[in-house]
Amino acid sequence: MSARTALVTGASRGIGELVARRLAAEGFDLTISARSTAPLDELAAALTAEHGVRVAVAGADMSLEEDVRRLADVHRDIHGGLDLLVLNAGMGAIGAFADYPVRRLDKMLAINLRSAYVLTQELLPLLRVAGRDRPHGGRVIAVASTTGIVGEPLNSAYGATKAALISWCETFSTEESTGGVSATALCPGYVATAMTEGLAETVPQDQMLPPEDVAEALVGLTRLTRRTVVPQLVLTRPGPHLWRA
Template sequence: MGTTVHDYRSTTALVTGASKGIGLATATALARRGADLVLVARSRTTLDGIAERLRADHGVSVRVIPADLADPGGVQEVLEGLRAGGITVDLLVNNAGTGSVGPHLERPLRPQLDSVSLNISALLTLTHHIGAGMRARGSGGIINIASTAAFQPMPFQASYAATKAFALSFSEALAEELRGSGVRVMVAHPGATATNFFDGTSAEIAAGLADSAEDVAEDVLDDYARGRTASYPGRVVNRVGTFVARALPRRTVTRLTGALNRKLGFHLAQDTAASHHPRS
């Protein structure tokens, strides 16, 4: 076990996508560790309920900023909410994300563009504005939630994997730019996680192959506390898989991933609801 270099009790953390899945689990784990919170998601009602519970259970300050981060206006609402509330963010957790499953050309374009807006543009904008304040103060941290999907092209999840590859490359580059500045950047790569990511489609994660959101959140926060720049939460096979993807030729990896996704039925994924994937 590594040495702990961060104490969350002195931290105000902003978590995006905080209403469900990994975001909710991360917010809960942060509150349990003593961090004050700013929760961002689309539903004020849901956020208010979560905030009330976390305040009662852990005695921390919890503020909410409802916003749809797939909309550039939503990102600005978050930044304005921080300014209006006089909130200084010590730890930014860019967790909110969405993706489309199925053949790219047979899927509606709008959800895929929303995925780019949320997974890339919102992450980039929040990091730029909030990170600038951290840089000026000489302290702070950013955790970007990418995915094991970041390490290889993924047929039938083409746009989603591409957005996560951006998060990986951007995070690694920014971590080096900020080395020695007092601001740390860590990128996390969950594998299959038991969340509602596939709600709205016929795709499913096979039972027993997914980590719990709670386990992922705890591992990510442990890794950040130990000063790591990369986190591979959940089962060991998640990290092993990224090594394989980096060792083999890209064409081979792409074909193998495409074969796996065909086996999982992703090439046949159909909508079962009006929207493709919920945005936290």
């Protein structure tokens, strides 16, 4: 049987880069994507050298529908099939609801939700083939957030986009899982990455989730067979209040 194939968005740093590294170590051929291709080129070369896997690089701005559709074309043209779609690209911006810029909400919706919707539609035929023919089926894993489950101050926009992403994953699985294709919303609290550096005064980064743990949890889902659906997986910080970012 040929190697499993994955597409990882937002793969130039943080959780996405760690996921790409772990998937390559598991033997996945990859397409990795981000807005800037320079770090992706370096990562692709390293993964090919270390693990002997095929790695395609595709630059894409996930706020632009034409870029999202072109990304799907790149993956189809180079790999042909798809076992795993990791929707990791995202935008975060906090602010009080009373004066939150609607244009920022619009961009966040485009990146955090609409791009996932469009990209998965484009690649669903390939996922359905994996769902039919592969023991692990076809799997979509979307990196969401606990802010999509429980409200957090200053996260009205970000949390709303992640709540929508969680809902979409659940509905997707109700429609596709009997054919071996399912989606999981991975919902971590604050993760110690570049995106959360500005929150260090509120939550020190050494108290946030290690990005390595988030990547490990995500890759663990890929080891399940198509007979198991995981609608969402919540990862939270230690402490007396579990339902918090």
